[in-house]
Amino acid sequence: MMNQDEIRNDFPQLKQGFIYFDSGSTSLKPIPVLNAINNYYETLSASVGRGLHYPSYLATKSYDEAHEKVRKFFNGKGEIIFTKNCTEAINIIAHGIEWKAGDKIVTTYLEHNSNLLPWLNLRSQGVEVEVLKCKIDGTICLKELSKSIDNKTKLVAVTHTSNVLGTIVPVEDITEIAKKKGAMVLIDGAQAAPHLKVDFEAIGCDFYAASGHKMLGPSGTGFLYINTPVLNRLKPMMLGGGSATDVELENITYTQGRAIFEAGTPNIAGGIGLGAAVEYLEKIGMEQIKEHELELVAYLMDQLKKIDGITIHGPRELKKRTGVLSFSIKNIPAHRIAILLDEIGGIAIRSGNHCAFLLCRDILKEECGTARVSFYIYNTQEEIDKFIDVLEEIVKNA
Amino acid sequence: MPDFQYKLIKICGRAGKEYYHVYPQEPIGFSSPDFRNLNVKMSHPKFSVISFPDCHVTVFASGRMLIENLPADSEKRARKIIKEIITHWL
Numbered sequence: 065m066m067n068q069d070e071i072r073n074d075f076p077q078l079k080q081g082f083i084y085f086d087s088g089s090t091s092l093k094p095i096p097v098l099n100a101i102n103n104y105y106e107t108l109s110a111s112v113g114r115g116l117h118y119p120s121y122l123a124t125k126s127y128d129e130a131h132e133k134v135r136k137f138f139n140g141k142g143e144i145i146f147t148k149n150c151t152e153a154i155n156i157i158a159h160g161i162e163w164k165a166g167d168k169i170v171t172t173y174l175e176h177n178s179n180l181l182p183w184l185n186l187r188s189q190g191v192e193v194e195v196l197k198c199k200i201d202g203t204i205c206l207k208e209l210s211k212s213i214d215n216k217t218k219l220v221a222v223t224h225t226s227n228v229l230g231t232i233v234p235v236e237d238i239t240e241i242a243k244k245k246g247a248m249v250l251i252d253g254a255q256a257a258p259h260l261k262v263d264f265e266a267i268g269c270d271f272y273a274a275s276g277h278k279m280l281g282p283s284g285t286g287f288l289y290i291n292t293p294v295l296n297r298l299k300p301m302m303l304g305g306g307s308a309t310d311v312e313l314e315n316i317t318y319t320q321g322r323a324i325f326e327a328g329t330p331n332i333a334g335g336i337g338l339g340a341a342v343e344y345l346e347k348i349g350m351e352q353i354k355e356h357e358l359e360l361v362a363y364l365m366d367q368l369k370k371i372d373g374i375t376i377h378g379p380r381e382l383k384k385r386t387g388v389l390s391f392s393i394k395n396i397p398a399h400r401i402a403i404l405l406d407e408i409g410g411i412a413i414r415s416g417n418h419c420a421f422l423l424c425r426d427i428l429k430e431e432c433g434t435a436r437v438s439f440y441i442y443n444t445q446e447e448i449d450k451f452i453d454v455l456e457e458i459v460k461n462a
Numbered sequence: 463m464p465d466f467q468y469k470l471i472k473i474c475g476r477a478g479k480e481y482y483h484v485y486p487q488e489p490i491g492f493s494s495p496d497f498r499n500l501n502v503k504m505s506h507p508k509f510s511v512i513s514f515p516d517c518h519v520t521v522f523a524s525g526r527m528l529i530e531n532l533p534a535d536s537e538k539r540a541r542k543i544i545k546e547i548i549t550h551w552l
Contacts, residue, residue: 399474399481400520403528408508416474432474432481432531461506462520 068444071348075442082410083447088227088255088388088438089414090277093341097280100340104333111329113306127332130339131322134287137342138257138272140264142291145325146276146335150254151178153273153288154221156325157250158182160298161218165190168216170247172196172204173427174226174233177419179252179273183221192216200427201379202231210241217247224256228418228434229378230361230388232260239268248294254278258440259357259386261350270294280345281338284331295321302327353441357387360439360448364389367452371459377428387439390418390428396462398435401455404462409454413437466490466525466548470540480532482540486525490551497521498550514543521547 072078074094084092104126110119112127135144147153169183173195183193194212198204204222213220220242225232239249250271256262257272258279264272269291276285290298300307300318304327310317318324345353362382368374373394379385393401402415416433417424424430437451467487474481497512504511512519516539520528527547529540 397481397530400528400530403483403520403526404509407522407526432479461504461509462511 072442072444074344078442082412083443083450084412085437085439085443085447085451086412086414087258087278087440087443088418088436090275090283091258091280091440092442093282093337094280094344096344097282097337097340101282101333101337104336108336112332113323123332126336126339127330130335133339133342135289137346138262138264138289139266140272140289140291142264142289143295143322145288145290145322146330146338147273147286147288148284148331149178149277149286150252150273150275151286153286154178154250154252155182156288156301157219157271157273157298158186159301161248162297162299163189163191163218166192166216167218168192168194168214169219169221170194170196170209170212170217170242171221172198172209172223173422174198174202174204174223174229174231175221175420175422176223176227176252176254177421178254179221179223179250180422183219195422198231198423198427201377201384202226202229202233202423202427203379203384204233204238206234206237206241209238210245213242213245213247215246217242217245219248219250221250221252223252223254224262225260225386225388226378226420226423227255227388228390228420228423228428228436230255230385230390231379232256232384232386235267235269243268255386255388258345259350260354264289264291276334276338276341279338279341281341282331282334285334285338287338288325290325298325300324300327304328348441354386356441357439357443358382358385360443360445361385361387361389363445364437364448364451367448368455370452371455373459377430377434388436389438390434390436392430392434393459396459398430398433400462401435401458404458405451405454408457409450411451411454466544468525468544470537470544472537478534480534480536480540482527482529482532482537484525484527484529484540484544489524489526497547500547500550512547517543519543519547 075092108123110123112124131144249269253274257274272289375392377390398415405411414436469485471483501513503513
């Protein structure tokens with residue numbers, strides 16, 4: 065069973081006494097992750113994959129093991145590339161595929177800018193981008209999606225869960241539809257990988273991108289999963305140290321596999337820290353994490369109904385969502401709600417458009433965005449009670 | 463403006479509207495701000511909401527502020543509003 069007190073004790077930042085409901089932006093970091101980072105700098109500090117000395121061997125071993133932990137955690141048979149965040153992971157694919165004028169990409173109104181702007185940018189190369197509308201609760205009509213994918217479609221790029229609404233997208237079904245029509249599939253898992261049991265093999269996608277820093281890992285970490293059959297069809301986004309095994313002016317022998325996508329000295333401590341984060345999540349269990357977050361969301365939804373003028377966004381059915389909940393209050397802009405929660409209650413939430421402008425403006429009709437609560441393993445029902453008390457005070461006075 | 467040092471951060475620019483977050487370098491720390499001639503729409507022990515013809519400003523005792531819904535490219539206007547608030551306050 066999940067012991068809430070033990071978990072909270074693992075997060076030193078919580079000792080400052082504030083309530084952190086902004087894990088959808090970045091998560092807090094537990095002691096084992098902090099220890100793994102410190103351990104690298106105190107005992108393993110050396111470059112990876114380059115030196116013949118013993119410290120380099122140890123650092124390389126730890127860094128490789130971290131990749132392996134991530135790969136196994138998500139049951140992938142392909143390659144894990146460490147990146148600085150999910151955005152970089154998606155951009156590796158946007159720059160890596162050989163696009164031709166007339167190629168088509170299908171994506172949705174649900175997307176975060178990280179899974180929208182890299183594709184819209186390709187329009188300058190003659191690539192057509194179809195952005196499929198979602199319903200107001202963030203669900204996508206699979207029939208419409210299927211209609212959008214035609215024989216020109218090279219890639220379908222969708223989020224696994226909405227960062228605004230918490231809606232879970234049926235990525236297995238979408239992948240099956242896209243694959244039948246010969247398109248590749250990229251899943252943006254920034255909001256899913258930290259909170260759900262994700263199985264790359266079961267999804268069957270070609271690419272899965274996620275942030276390490278949202279799943280208890282260090283800042284400046286993320287990863288890209290590339291299914292093996294497509295690995296050698298991609299161009300690397302950057303070239304440099306580690307990209308070549310031999311260089312002559314007229315003839316360069318490039319590295320194969322993971323190394324060519326991780327040019328230059330990587331964020332070694334961050335990568336090792338991400339490996340420790342994955343071990344920590346595994347110890348607790350992803351099913352239990354999901355269950356805990358949904359209990360909190362169910363409780364929060366019930367409590368929010370007491371607030372005058374509130375609109376709760378996203379699906380009502382728990383099975384369709386994760387631990388993210390967006391809301392709006394009549395006549396109180398989301399940014400004012402957020403700053404008042406911070407000043408009055410020491411409560412951190414996110415406000416605004418959450419880098420999902422199309423969704424907030426065109427689907428939710430919230431020009432100034434929403435207030436968003438996002439839970440993780442360290443949050444409690446008592447924190448929600450305090451949050452509701454402060455929110456009631458705000459509504460009365462603001 | 464008497465010695466109020468602050469950082470001005472534009473936090474949102476949508477539909478031609480802008481929000482500004484004002485972070486004081488040093489908290490002012492007056493517990494009961496009196497904004498005299500300004501149009502105080504809401505007064506609470508921890509904050510006040512002041513109404514201007516073109517925006518609302520939420521002001522805290524520390525000097526932290528949220529300026530809401532200014533038209534686009536309003537940084538100069540935001541600084542003028544801050545000056546007006548602080549002049550009335552201090």
